[in-house]
Amino acid sequence: MSVRYAILGLLHYRNMHGYEIKRHIENHFGSMWTINYGQIYPNLKSMEEEGCITLDNVTPSERGGPHKKLYAITPMGQEKFKTWLESEENTRISLRDPFLMRFIFFGFGNQEQALANIDNQLKIQEKQLESRRQHLKRWQARGKYVRLVAELGEEFNSGYIKWLKRARQEIMDIQDD
Amino acid sequence: MSVRYAILGLLHYRNMHGYEIKRHIENHFGSMWTINYGQIYPNLKSMEEEGCITLDNVTPSERGGPHKKLYAITPMGQEKFKTWLESEENTRISLRDPFLMRFIFFGFGNQEQALANIDNQLKIQEKQLESRRQHLKRWQARGKYVRLVAELGEEFNSGYIKWLKRARQEIMDIQDD
DNA sequence: TCTACCATGTAATCTGTTACATGATTGC
DNA sequence: GCAATCATGTAACAGATTACATGGTAGA
Numbered sequence: 028m029s030v031r032y033a034i035l036g037l038l039h040y041r042n043m044h045g046y047e048i049k050r051h052i053e054n055h056f057g058s059m060w061t062i063n064y065g066q067i068y069p070n071l072k073s074m075e076e077e078g079c080i081t082l083d084n085v086t087p088s089e090r091g092g093p094h095k096k097l098y099a100i101t102p103m104g105q106e107k108f109k110t111w112l113e114s115e116e117n118t119r120i121s122l123r124d125p126f127l128m129r130f131i132f133f134g135f136g137n138q139e140q141a142l143a144n145i146d147n148q149l150k151i152q153e154k155q156l157e158s159r160r161q162h163l164k165r166w167q168a169r170g171k172y173v174r175l176v177a178e179l180g181e182e183f184n185s186g187y188i189k190w191l192k193r194a195r196q197e198i199m200d201i202q203d204d
Numbered sequence: 205m206s207v208r209y210a211i212l213g214l215l216h217y218r219n220m221h222g223y224e225i226k227r228h229i230e231n232h233f234g235s236m237w238t239i240n241y242g243q244i245y246p247n248l249k250s251m252e253e254e255g256c257i258t259l260d261n262v263t264p265s266e267r268g269g270p271h272k273k274l275y276a277i278t279p280m281g282q283e284k285f286k287t288w289l290e291s292e293e294n295t296r297i298s299l300r301d302p303f304l305m306r307f308i309f310f311g312f313g314n315q316e317q318a319l320a321n322i323d324n325q326l327k328i329q330e331k332q333l334e335s336r337r338q339h340l341k342r343w344q345a346r347g348k349y350v351r352l353v354a355e356l357g358e359e360f361n362s363g364y365i366k367w368l369k370r371a372r373q374e375i376m377d378i379q380d381d
Numbered sequence: 382t383c384t385a386c387c388a389t390g391t392a393a394t395c396t397g398t399t400a401c402a403t404g405a406t407t408g409c
Numbered sequence: 410g411c412a413a414t415c416a417t418g419t420a421a422c423a424g425a426t427t428a429c430a431t432g433g434t435a436g437a
Contacts, residue, residue: 028395028396029300029302029305030396030397032305032306032309033305036308036309036312039309039312044416044417045416045417045418046415046416046417047416056305056308057304059297059298059299059300059304060298060299060300061298061397061398062397063397063398063399064416064417064418064419065397065398065399065400065418065419065420066396066397066398067417067418068417068418068419069418069419072418094404094405094416094417095415095416095417096416096417108309108312109313111306112306112309112310112312112313112317113313113317113321114306115321115324116302116303117302117303117324117325117328118301118302118303120236120299120301120360120361120364121236121237121238121299121300121301122236122237122297122299122357122360123206123236123237123298124295124297124298125206125293125294125295126293126294126295127234127236127353127356128206128209128210128233129209129288129289129291130349130352130353131213131233131349131350131353132209132213132216132285132289132349133289133349134347134348134349135213135216135285135289136286136289136290140289140290144292147292147294148294151294170311171311171374171375172307172308172309172310172311173308175307175367175370175371175374176304176307176308178367179304179364179367180299182363182367183297183299183360183363184297186359186360186363187297187356190352190355190356190359193352194352197348197352198348207424207425221388221389222388222389222390223387223388223389224388238425238426239425240425240426240427241388241389241390241391242390242391242392242425242426242427242428243424243425243426244389244390245389245390245391246390246391249390271388271389271432271433272387272388272389273388273389
């Protein structure tokens with residue numbers, strides 16, 4: 028459950044509320060993860076119950092229920108985070124990409140379809156690379172670890188694009204394989 | 205649910221049983237996916253009920269229940285597969301790597317721990333690259349699409365290693381950031 | 382004989398996604 | 410006044426992992 032540790036990690040920088048945590052995970056982790064409120068809020072709730080985090084401040088809205096809940100990490104949360112940080116749990120890189128899954132079977136379809144599909148993927152990846160680069164510029168000063176992960180994201184992205192172009196060429200060159 | 209399409213795709217090559225499908229997905233898809241029986245067998249069952257695949261042959265063991273169920277794709281399965289293959293469902297590459305998640309927060313731990321953690325990851329990645337290369341040699345003749353995906357796996361893998369080495373160097377060089 | 386691998390399956394659990402519901406605030 | 414974005418939350422569902430249970434076969 029690394030979402031919980033991501034939250035504990037982010038709370039080391041400063042106290043945050045759920046909405047901010049989501050934004051941070053999506054933007055500042057090299058744009059390699061997505062996350063939804065369905066994960067954030069239930070986790071914040073259970074982590075508070077366990078005592079890893081605590082409510083620092085609740086800004087109520089004028090009329091109506093509570094609004095903007097600021098969370099802070101507790102000493103217990105810091106302890107748990109430290110243990111996790113020092114652990115050596117490692118898995119292989121897993122790349123679950125629906126496009127690649129289809130790509131493997133392009134031999135069972137027709138060539139034009141395959142090329143159109145590749146062009147579409149190229150467009151998406153190029154757009155993503157552009158936004159990654161913009162992001163890197165803005166976040167370069169955020170500490171070397173964050174920057175390095177953003178750089179890895181960029182490298183994977185541009186490597187993927189190069190590969191797509193090469194794949195496209197190979198499919199056009201050799202009709203039969 | 206791309207597992208189902210992966211199964212339909214593999215059954216285009218030849219009839220297979222669950223165990224083989226698992227092996228194929230793990231070894232021949234560029235070693236980028238893992239899968240477990242908890243996904244394979246229930247899916248085979250429901251796909252058979254839906255009529256996408258059919259039992260071709262059941263080799264019974266001498267005494268005891270059925271053994272080795274060979275599945276074949278049906279015309280309906282081929283239809284479904286074709287529709288999926290021509291679709292353009294695309295998502296961003298998502299890289300959920302527990303190591304990278306920890307890496308981002310290495311600034312909150314100590315340097316030696318970070319370096320040891322990186323060295324460990326390097327060892328794992330290098331071992332994986334070696335097995336990928338062995339695999340590529342054996343599978344080069346399996347058709348260009350399969351080969352290309354295997355090559356992408358190799359490129360990601362060696363890119364990751366290069367990045368790990370650079371990250372290690374940067375962490376050693378600059379004490380403060 | 383024992384180990385490794387072949388082979389099928391289920392149940393419990395965990396994780397992640399989508400869709401919905403609600404309402405405040407900010408800027409044009 | 411309206412759109413975009415800030416903000417919190419839940420319910421239903423989909424997908425993946427782990428652990429368990431069972432037994433066969435091949436080779437050292």
